[in-house]
Amino acid sequence: MDRLINILSQSLQAVVALKIRTFFCTLSIAIGISAVTIIVAATEGAYQKAFEIVETFGPDSIFVVGGSEKSRAVTQRQKTLTLADAAAIRSAFATAYLVVPMTTVQDVIVSYKGNRYSAPIVGTTSDYSRSWSWPVVEGSDFTDDDLRRLANVALLGNETMKQLFGEENPVGKTILIRKIPVQVVGVLLERGSAQGGGNMDNRVIMPLSTVMKKLQNEAKYVAFIRVRFEDQENLDRHLEELKAFLRRQHRLPDGEPDDFQIFSPKDIIKFLVALTGSLIAFVGIVGIISLMVAGFVLANLFHLSIRERTGEIGIRRSVGAKRRDILFQFLGEALIITTAGGLCGFLMGVAAARLLQHVEAFPIRFSWKAFAIGLFLSWLVGIVFGLRPASRAAHLEPIEAIRG
Amino acid sequence: MSLLCLMEDVRKSFPMGEGSVEVLKGIDLAVERGEIVAIMGVSGSGKSTLMNLVGCLDVPTSGRYLFADREVLGLVDDELSELRNAHIGFVFQSFYLLPYATVLENVLLPSLYRESAKDNARERAVELLRLIGLGERLHFRPNRLSGGEQQRVAICRALMNDPELLLADEPTGQLDSRTAAEIMNLLVMMNQRGKTVIVVTHDPAIAAYAKRIIRIKDGIIVDGQAD
Numbered sequence: 001m002d003r004l005i006n007i008l009s010q011s012l013q014a015v016v017a018l019k020i021r022t023f024f025c026t027l028s029i030a031i032g033i034s035a036v037t038i039i040v041a042a043t044e045g046a047y048q049k050a051f052e053i054v055e056t057f058g059p060d061s062i063f064v065v066g067g068s069e070k071s072r073a074v075t076q077r078q079k080t081l082t083l084a085d086a087a088a089i090r091s092a093f094a095t096a097y098l099v100v101p102m103t104t105v106q107d108v109i110v111s112y113k114g115n116r117y118s119a120p121i122v123g124t125t126s127d128y129s130r131s132w133s134w135p136v137v138e139g140s141d142f143t144d145d146d147l148r149r150l151a152n153v154a155l156l157g158n159e160t161m162k163q164l165f166g167e168e169n170p171v172g173k174t175i176l177i178r179k180i181p182v183q184v185v186g187v188l189l190e191r192g193s194a195q196g197g198g199n200m201d202n203r204v205i206m207p208l209s210t211v212m213k214k215l216q217n218e219a220k221y222v223a224f225i226r227v228r229f230e231d232q233e234n235l236d237r238h239l240e241e242l243k244a245f246l247r248r249q250h251r252l253p254d255g256e257p258d259d260f261q262i263f264s265p266k267d268i269i270k271f272l273v274a275l276t277g278s279l280i281a282f283v284g285i286v287g288i289i290s291l292m293v294a295g296f297v298l299a300n301l302f303h304l305s306i307r308e309r310t311g312e313i314g315i316r317r318s319v320g321a322k323r324r325d326i327l328f329q330f331l332g333e334a335l336i337i338t339t340a341g342g343l344c345g346f347l348m349g350v351a352a353a354r355l356l357q358h359v360e361a362f363p364i365r366f367s368w369k370a371f372a373i374g375l376f377l378s379w380l381v382g383i384v385f386g387l388r389p390a391s392r393a394a395h396l397e398p399i400e401a402i403r404g
Numbered sequence: 405m406s407l408l409c410l411m412e413d414v415r416k417s418f419p420m421g422e423g424s425v426e427v428l429k430g431i432d433l434a435v436e437r438g439e440i441v442a443i444m445g446v447s448g449s450g451k452s453t454l455m456n457l458v459g460c461l462d463v464p465t466s467g468r469y470l471f472a473d474r475e476v477l478g479l480v481d482d483e484l485s486e487l488r489n490a491h492i493g494f495v496f497q498s499f500y501l502l503p504y505a506t507v508l509e510n511v512l513l514p515s516l517y518r519e520s521a522k523d524n525a526r527e528r529a530v531e532l533l534r535l536i537g538l539g540e541r542l543h544f545r546p547n548r549l550s551g552g553e554q555q556r557v558a559i560c561r562a563l564m565n566d567p568e569l570l571l572a573d574e575p576t577g578q579l580d581s582r583t584a585a586e587i588m589n590l591l592v593m594m595n596q597r598g599k600t601v602i603v604v605t606h607d608p609a610i611a612a613y614a615k616r617i618i619r620i621k622d623g624i625i626v627d628g629q630a631d
């Protein structure tokens with residue numbers, strides 16, 4: 001043990017002394033490791049983001065959007081889902097504990113006193129807060145009674161509340177929505193950005209019946225239906241059943257494409273993984289190539305260094321160093337350098353990720369895992385590419401080395 | 405006195421092309437403990453090969469070589485390393501000091517590879533350097549020393565593990581004659597303090613410091629074999 005410590009201290013001394021070799025090896029390893037660090041952090045960030053979104057979306061929920069997949073963006077599709085569909089689903093699926101039909105009207109001017117704000121209006125049943133696991137922080141949710149009465153009541157998203165009321169308490173106040181006076185009954189918890197980056201906090205939530213009748217002049221169609229199931233484990237099966245059920249409900253003949261689209265938490269994860277995947281693939285290839293290059297740089301500089309240091313190897317052997325002492329010394333040099341490269345690379349990765357986040361809000365998360373993987377890979381490079389030169393040094397015959 | 409080195413009919417050949425070439429052709433050599441001996445010969449005479457064998461840097465192809473009461477012929481590489489580490493101190497023509505280490509660290513080098521760690525290595529190294537007059541330069545790098553000083557550091561390194569044998573290969577080859585005399589006097593002093601000293605040289609003036617001169621020619625000892 002003492003011997004190994006002695007030998008590694010010799011490695012350290014050589015690493016410090018041979019500055020140019022150390023600099024170039026460290027730099028090349030650091031570039032590779034920084035790429036690896038970004039990949040690991042981005043992957044972790046993406047998974048964490050996906051997990052958060054699924055939590056928000058509801059891991060037990062399915063979201064049905066009217067209109068076929070081919071026709072236009074989600075918010076502009078033709079309406080094919082009806083209130084009757086929602087009712088039918090409610091009675092057909094025993095484990096569906098929430099079936100919430102919804103509709104939206106974009107860019108509606110909402111005003112209070114002199115303040116005006118353009119917000120999307122969401123019409124929904126009284127289960128909105130529960131169906132989105134989105135608590136009402138002030139006041140209360142509207143009721144089934146409000147729905148029946150087509151009551152002019154609304155829940156405000158946090159952003160809308162701030163825009164209209166500032167510091168004032170909005171509960172019980174009357175706002176104007178397309179000149180219709182509406183009473184604010186509650187305020188929703190601030191949610192932050194939603195999936196896809198959009199802000200959900202600017203919404204105004206009103207009873208579905210009120211929105212359909214008074215804002216849309218619509219009696220039948222809704223834009224979305226949200227369904228939550230008690231038995232989350234059977235979600236995939238329910239998804240298929242719901243699809244078949246809606247096709248029958250809409251009397252779609254075989255071969256006709258769906259006139260609706262169903263999203264599940266898995267789709268969100270898929271979307272995010274696809275988004276992250278391209279970056280990971282790119283940086284990953286760059287990372288692997290640069291680590292390979294770093295390895296070859298290391299191996300070559302070590303070969304050169306050993307050629308210059310045959311005298312040193314010879315004198316060490318003649319004063320009693322064994323082959324493995326020489327092997328460990330040079331392997332130690334390689335590992336010290338790659339460890340330094342790994343540490344620098346991690347810091348460079350963190351810095352680069354900061355820059356990347358300025359360019360685009362990309363989910364990145366640094367943890368011990370990114371650090372550990374980077375360090376492990378730098379050791380791997382050190383051993384894989386340092387072993388050959390070190391072993392060559394160890395197998396120099398002392399008489400050859402001294403003569404050289 | 406007892407024998408430190410005993411060679412009987414030692415031969416050494418090196419592979420060359422299809423066959424091999426015999427460089428040492430039956431060497432008989434005996435060196436007693438406490439002797440100071442010069443091995444002389446022109447280049448190509450086999451004296452370097454002989455010195456490598458004596459110093460356990462290489463093993464004979466055939467014959468017997470007893471060094472410090474051990475048969476060297478069958479030893480593996482690790483055992484040779486241990487033998488050199490404990491019993492032999494080398495002094496080479498071109499010093500071979502580590503350029504990036506200090507004088508003190510260079511002298512300490514053999515202590516790093518000892519089988520059993522001794523804790524007084526540093527003190528001993530300092531003491532040796534004081535003895536040869538470099539006590540003020542412990543933390544200098546070799547490139548700040550003159551050639552003679554560098555060779556004195558190398559001699560301290562050779563003495564570090566308190567070996568029985570000091571083996572010097574053309575120790576004055578890179579030095580002027582005055583410095584060469586200083587180095588040779590130092591080796592003679594070490595001999596007087598009990599070390600066995602073998603100097604390999606082609607220079608009669610250097611060989612003259614030895615009590616006995618062994619001459620080698622074409623792989624055979626021609627003179628001074630045994631008294």
